[in-house]
Amino acid sequence: MKTLLCALALSTALSGPALAAPVTFTTNLSNYGGDGAYLALYVTDASGAYMGSLWMAGGKAKYYTHLTDWHRATGGDTAEINGITGASVGAGRQLNITLDLSDALFDAGYELHIDAAVEDMRDSPSEVVVPLTRAGANTPVKGRRYIRDFTYGM
Amino acid sequence: MLRNLHKIPGLIAAILIVVITLSGAVLSVLPAWEVVAEVPARPGAGLSVATLADRIAITYPGVEQIKRSPSGKIIAFYFDGGQPGAVVIDPATGVGVADAQRSAFARWMTNLHRSLFLDDAGRWAVAAGAASLLMLSVSGLMLTARRVGGWRHFFSRLRGPLTGRLHVEVARFSVAGLLLSSITALFMTASTFGLIPEAENPPTFPRAVSEQTGAIPGTMAMLRDTPVSALRELTYPYPDDPTDVFKLTTDVGEGYIDQGTGEVLIWADAGLWQRVNETIYMLHTGQGAALLGVVLGLMALGAPVMAITGAMLWLQSRRARPRIKGNTPAGQADTIVLVGSEGGSTWGFAATLHRALREAGHTVHTGAMSEFRPERYACAAQVIVLAATYGDGAAPASAKGFLDRLATLKAAPGLSIAVLGFGDRQFPQFCAYGAEVARVADENGWPSLLPMGTVDRQSPQEFARWGHALGEALGHPLELLHSPVIPQTQALTLISRRDYGSDMQTPSAILRFALPKTGRFGRLVGRGFARFSAGDLLGIIPEGAAVPRFYSLASGQADGFIEICVSRHPGGLCSGQLLSLTPGDSVQGFLRRNPDFRPQANARPVILIGAGTGIGPLAGFARANRPGREMHLYYGARHPDSDLFYGEELQGWQADGRLASVTAAFSRTDTRTYVQDALRNDATRIARLISEGAQVLVCGGRDMAAGVAEALSEILAPAGLTPALLKAEGQYVEDTY
Numbered sequence: 001m002k003t004l005l006c007a008l009a010l011s012t013a014l015s016g017p018a019l020a021a022p023v024t025f026t027t028n029l030s031n032y033g034g035d036g037a038y039l040a041l042y043v044t045d046a047s048g049a050y051m052g053s054l055w056m057a058g059g060k061a062k063y064y065t066h067l068t069d070w071h072r073a074t075g076g077d078t079a080e081i082n083g084i085t086g087a088s089v090g091a092g093r094q095l096n097i098t099l100d101l102s103d104a105l106f107d108a109g110y111e112l113h114i115d116a117a118v119e120d121m122r123d124s125p126s127e128v129v130v131p132l133t134r135a136g137a138n139t140p141v142k143g144r145r146y147i148r149d150f151t152y153g154m
Numbered sequence: 155m156l157r158n159l160h161k162i163p164g165l166i167a168a169i170l171i172v173v174i175t176l177s178g179a180v181l182s183v184l185p186a187w188e189v190v191a192e193v194p195a196r197p198g199a200g201l202s203v204a205t206l207a208d209r210i211a212i213t214y215p216g217v218e219q220i221k222r223s224p225s226g227k228i229i230a231f232y233f234d235g236g237q238p239g240a241v242v243i244d245p246a247t248g249v250g251v252a253d254a255q256r257s258a259f260a261r262w263m264t265n266l267h268r269s270l271f272l273d274d275a276g277r278w279a280v281a282a283g284a285a286s287l288l289m290l291s292v293s294g295l296m297l298t299a300r301r302v303g304g305w306r307h308f309f310s311r312l313r314g315p316l317t318g319r320l321h322v323e324v325a326r327f328s329v330a331g332l333l334l335s336s337i338t339a340l341f342m343t344a345s346t347f348g349l350i351p352e353a354e355n356p357p358t359f360p361r362a363v364s365e366q367t368g369a370i371p372g373t374m375a376m377l378r379d380t381p382v383s384a385l386r387e388l389t390y391p392y393p394d395d396p397t398d399v400f401k402l403t404t405d406v407g408e409g410y411i412d413q414g415t416g417e418v419l420i421w422a423d424a425g426l427w428q429r430v431n432e433t434i435y436m437l438h439t440g441q442g443a444a445l446l447g448v449v450l451g452l453m454a455l456g457a458p459v460m461a462i463t464g465a466m467l468w469l470q471s472r473r474a475r476p477r478i479k480g481n482t483p484a485g486q487a488d489t490i491v492l493v494g495s496e497g498g499s500t501w502g503f504a505a506t507l508h509r510a511l512r513e514a515g516h517t518v519h520t521g522a523m524s525e526f527r528p529e530r531y532a533c534a535a536q537v538i539v540l541a542a543t544y545g546d547g548a549a550p551a552s553a554k555g556f557l558d559r560l561a562t563l564k565a566a567p568g569l570s571i572a573v574l575g576f577g578d579r580q581f582p583q584f585c586a587y588g589a590e591v592a593r594v595a596d597e598n599g600w601p602s603l604l605p606m607g608t609v610d611r612q613s614p615q616e617f618a619r620w621g622h623a624l625g626e627a628l629g630h631p632l633e634l635l636h637s638p639v640i641p642q643t644q645a646l647t648l649i650s651r652r653d654y655g656s657d658m659q660t661p662s663a664i665l666r667f668a669l670p671k672t673g674r675f676g677r678l679v680g681r682g683f684a685r686f687s688a689g690d691l692l693g694i695i696p697e698g699a700a701v702p703r704f705y706s707l708a709s710g711q712a713d714g715f716i717e718i719c720v721s722r723h724p725g726g727l728c729s730g731q732l733l734s735l736t737p738g739d740s741v742q743g744f745l746r747r748n749p750d751f752r753p754q755a756n757a758r759p760v761i762l763i764g765a766g767t768g769i770g771p772l773a774g775f776a777r778a779n780r781p782g783r784e785m786h787l788y789y790g791a792r793h794p795d796s797d798l799f800y801g802e803e804l805q806g807w808q809a810d811g812r813l814a815s816v817t818a819a820f821s822r823t824d825t826r827t828y829v830q831d832a833l834r835n836d837a838t839r840i841a842r843l844i845s846e847g848a849q850v851l852v853c854g855g856r857d858m859a860a861g862v863a864e865a866l867s868e869i870l871a872p873a874g875l876t877p878a879l880l881k882a883e884g885q886y887v888e889d890t891y
Binding site: 033034035048059060061062065071072075076087120121122123126144145 | 218219221231233238240255256258261265273274345346347348352355356358359389392397
């Protein structure tokens with residue numbers, strides 16, 4: 001799965017400039033009144049099958065079980081997020097990441113999921129589910145619980 | 155070594171430990187608060203998760219998760235009109251009774267407690283604090299055992315100055331909790347950073363589901379069989395997702411339930427590691443063990459107290475240890491001064507001795523007893539050992555290994571030795587360590603420069619006296635003027651005096667001074683004369699002298715005056731000045747507490763034994779006694795017409811029941827009896843009283859005290875008791891001079 005996503009999406013090393021472009025993912029958290037949120041950004045195909053991870057906000061693997069959908073899909077395998085891990089995101093704060101992604105990832109039926117989890121609060125798997133399309137870029141999407149809005153832009 | 159292991163991390167980590175223990179104490183209350191104030195009602199014993207889920211679904215059709223916290227609080231998470239919500243549920247009705255938001259205060263306090271708001275760096279810092287706390291607890295336990303004379307006496311009564319006693323008293327109360335909290339804290343940190351095996355993963359999501367929907371929780375066998383008391387979490391499937399399932403977590407494990415058939419698809423019991431993790435979490439936070447949490451919180455409060463008293467002890471010992479000026483290397487000195495000190499006060503005496511010996515023309519090397527290297531003392535003629543005693547005869551910190559090295563010396567290296575022991579007569583083993591040093595030196599054939607001397611409670615007079623003897627042995631005068639740090643004095647004005655003994659050529663008097671004024675802060679903290687009782691000591695600095703003399707107080711602050719008994723010592727500077735005071739005159743004085751010398755706070759009988767002016771504090775105890783508590787006084791005087799201190803009062807106190815009996819012995823009458831004779835005459839009663847638990851308080855000259863101890867040994871021998879045994883229990887206390 002991971003290799004598939006790699007082939008599709010990741011890394012400027014493999015993709016030529018014509019095929020890949022920087023994509024910015026902006027996640028604004030609401031003031032939910034809790035500690036920093038763990039967020040997993042990952043891609044599934046149209047049928048919901050896991051393709052690969054884009055980012056993991058939150059450094060401690062022991063809490064990954066609370067990102068339930070991501071954990072269910074990956075079995076909690078930290079190899080899936082090797083090198084694409086950052087700090088957890090505080091309430092009301094913004095997570096901004098830019099990745100070089102292949103054009104083939106868009107308008108191909110893929111969906112981007114964000115699982116969220118906050119200590120002592122309810123887990124929120126697939127808090128955001130948004131199809132990756134060129135038309136949908138720069139359009140904010142509301143989250144269910146902890147994410148005020150999410151935007152990806154090219 | 156052990157002391158350094160205790161002192162150094164203590165000083166470095168003190169502030170950190172204060173922060174984490176105080177915040178921990180605050181947090182410890184929360185689980186109990188949750189049980190008392192936030193849990194609406196206990197569910198009926200038979201209430202099943204199925205019934206609870208059905209009840210909740212009536213009020214909250216959009217329910218998506220039900221959680222039960224260890225306190226028994228049930229929270230339902232739901233979606234209503236696209237808005238998530240969370241409420242505390244009354245299990246009896248399924249109706250929400252309160253908003254379920256975790257308080258910002260608890261969150262703030264938790265973050266302070268575990269990471270100082272500094273994320274991972276803070277977590278490591280706090281873990282370092284917990285590690286220091288653990289190290290302090292262990293080294294403190296061992297120091298305490300050493301102080302009280304072994305593990306068997308771990309909870310025995312403490313003696314000594316207040317700060318040290320408070321430090322150990324609080325430690326004994328709280329060390330169990332601090333050990334548990336610090337060990338569990340370290341475990342939790344290790345778990346957070348993945349340094350120990352993870353709890354087992356939850357069971358993998360079922361591969362195949364029925365893809366039907368519509369089963370309601372109330373009909374599911376698994377939920378009907380699970381009581382609410384075992385519930386942890388029930389998570390509902392996503393609405394409109396037939397591939398999703400119910401997930402149930404209980405005390406025994408977790409699993410998935412099909413939302414179409416209600417069948418259990420997968421179940422896995424909780425693994426061993428998970429149980430270990432959960433238990434440690436519970437032991438640390440008190441969640442699920444609220445009472446334990448409160449107890450741990452109370453014990454955690456001991457840590458700030460110990461941080462403060464510990465820092466005070468360190469400061470005191472630092473202040474007491476001066477720098478030795480002009481220290482000659484050991485190989486070139488003719489005199490070697492070795493210091494065995496625990497708290498550091500003996501170093502002050504060593505500095506005085508060092509200075510005086512240098513002024514007398516010696517080349518002197520002063521060092522710790524643990525640095526004893528006789529093979530290096532090439533030019534030395536004598537070794538002078540100043541040895542304190544730690545607790546029950548143990549070697550003090552700076553004397554580690556001295557006795558072993560002394561004992562293995564085949565023959566004395568041609569040096570003579572002088573030993574001066576420092577100690578406290580309140581301890582059963584007065585100067586025991588010094589005596590042991592003298593004994594081993596003698597066995598190994600060291601010539602003795604002068605017999606072993608002793609100094610009781612840092613008495614400058616005894617030190618000066620020993621100095622004269624040392625000077626004689628060295629063939630030159632030696633004046634040791636040691637002035638320990640003297641507290642601030644206050645002017646005390648004489649109100650009245652009662653004179654005795656002029657016909658016996660020993661003028662003496664009961665002197666009564668007015669209470670000096672104390673500021674409001676002084677009253678609050680009990681400083682100076684704001685709070686004192688009979689048996690405490692009045693320090694007087696006579697004019698023209700640097701060193702204070704101490705007199706036992708015959709009154710407490712409740713009496714409204716300061717009273718002492720003084721008799722004229724031949725050539726005594728201080729007693730002469732005091733006895734020449736007339737009402738209206740004043741002297742400079744300060745208070746030194748003597749907390750061990752007073753009747754214990756219980757209802758058992760008390761036997762007061764004294765002679766001469768030693769009756770002063772005993773009279774104070776009698777004056778403060780309430781009728782009903784049996785108090786017997788035995789005292790010795792010279793002649794009823796001469797030095798019968800408190801003669802009239804004693805009759806009055808006997809009449810109103812404050813004294814059960816008064817027995818006097820007069821040494822200058824025809825009968826010629828001493829107080830120990832009076833004790834022997836009353837042997838049966840005294841043996842009975844003591845075996846009933848009576849406390850014995852002795853005050854007076856040292857010879858009298860020795861005579862009393864001898865008489866009591868005889869009296870108590872049939873009962874299998876000795877004064878030493880009683881001393882160890884604090885049932886026999888002396889104040890001698």
